[in-house]
Amino acid sequence: MIRKLIASVVVLSGVLGAGVNAFAADTTDVNVLYAGSLVNLMEKSVGPAFEKETGLHFKGYAAGSNKIANEIKGKLRRGDVFISASPKVNTSLMGDANGNHVSWYVNFAQSPLLIGYNPKSRFAADFKTKKWDAVLREPGLRLGRTDPKLDPKGAFTIELMTKAAQAYNQPDLIEKTLGAAENPEQVLPEETLVGRLQSGQLDAGFFYSTETSDLKIPSIHPAPELNIKANYTLTILNDAPNDAGAARFVNFLLSAEGRKLLAEHGVDVTKPTVQGRADAIPSSVQAVIDAAQEQAQQPTQKQP
Numbered sequence: 001m002i003r004k005l006i007a008s009v010v011v012l013s014g015v016l017g018a019g020v021n022a023f024a025a026d027t028t029d030v031n032v033l034y035a036g037s038l039v040n041l042m043e044k045s046v047g048p049a050f051e052k053e054t055g056l057h058f059k060g061y062a063a064g065s066n067k068i069a070n071e072i073k074g075k076l077r078r079g080d081v082f083i084s085a086s087p088k089v090n091t092s093l094m095g096d097a098n099g100n101h102v103s104w105y106v107n108f109a110q111s112p113l114l115i116g117y118n119p120k121s122r123f124a125a126d127f128k129t130k131k132w133d134a135v136l137r138e139p140g141l142r143l144g145r146t147d148p149k150l151d152p153k154g155a156f157t158i159e160l161m162t163k164a165a166q167a168y169n170q171p172d173l174i175e176k177t178l179g180a181a182e183n184p185e186q187v188l189p190e191e192t193l194v195g196r197l198q199s200g201q202l203d204a205g206f207f208y209s210t211e212t213s214d215l216k217i218p219s220i221h222p223a224p225e226l227n228i229k230a231n232y233t234l235t236i237l238n239d240a241p242n243d244a245g246a247a248r249f250v251n252f253l254l255s256a257e258g259r260k261l262l263a264e265h266g267v268d269v270t271k272p273t274v275q276g277r278a279d280a281i282p283s284s285v286q287a288v289i290d291a292a293q294e295q296a297q298q299p300t301q302k303q304p
Contacts, residue, residue: 028056029242030248033063035151037190037210041210041267043060045261046058046258047060049257056245063150064154065089066089067150068089073093080236080241080246085153086231086233090102090235102276103277104274104277104281105274106233106234106235107270107272107273108233108234110270113206113228115220115222116197116204116217116218117197118200119218123135123203124203127204136177144188144205145157145188146190152230153206158174160226162174167223167226198217207219210265210267251284254288254292271297272296
């Protein structure tokens with residue numbers, strides 16, 4: 001009986017020890033929930049660079065910003081850091097009525113909305129010689145975009161086309177190019193849109209400049225005068241399991257090295273601006289924000 005009791009204690013000690021070790025290992029993971037348009041940037045550049053500098057483990061999850069916000073609200077997904085493509089998404093997570101998941105966020109970058117096309121598409125030459133809206137109305141063109149309810153890019157697409165219809169005095173432009181807002185023949189998950197274009201399943205689609213720049217997708221600026229663009233934001237979620245690791249990731253992304261990586265991937269780096277409760281920002285993060293703001297104010301030196 002005593003031997004069995006001793007054996008049980010040994011086994012239990014081993015289980016508890018393994019549990020402690022597993023918990024300790026988890027503290028090296030930093031879970032980053034981010035807009036699907038940043039997949040290549042995060043997985044191939046920022047993530048590996050962050051791991052190399054800090055020794056922590058980057059774990060990314062990409063999807064439409066609104067979809068991620070809905071999953072956070074529904075307690076279907078937890079993360080440490082949230083990067084969205086629109087400040088409105090952050091606002092939907094702020095305050096007691098919205099679950100108080102976010103107290104503050106930083107606007108740190110922008111990316112214009114473009115039309116990307118497959119260079120092997122039979123419509124590729126038309127994008128170089130004809131007006132963009134005329135090409136989108138051509139019979140047989142397979143156009144892809146994201147869900148306006150789940151992804152800011154989808155909402156920006158509707159906004160761009162609405163403004164273009166008014167500016168060009170073409171009231172039927174949306175109907176002839178997009179059809180219904182949630183047209184199932186066009187609307188696709190953000191994380192699959194690029195792959196569908198590259199594989200030839202689509203002739204063209206709406207993308208941010210970071211996507212077309214990163215993946216060498218030929219693109220045109222459909223309406224630069226309308227100035228539709230993503231505004232990327234960054235925050236640490238209030239219930240972050242690893243808030244210390246989250247702070248280190250935010251510090252890295254807003255540092256000179258992180259901002260350099262953003263610029264290399266076609267993102268327009270902007271002066272960081274804070275929205276929400278500044279007093280809730282970790283002191284180390286606030287210091288990096290201050291440094292980035294000061295750097296942004298310095299005039300760019302011209303090369304001799």
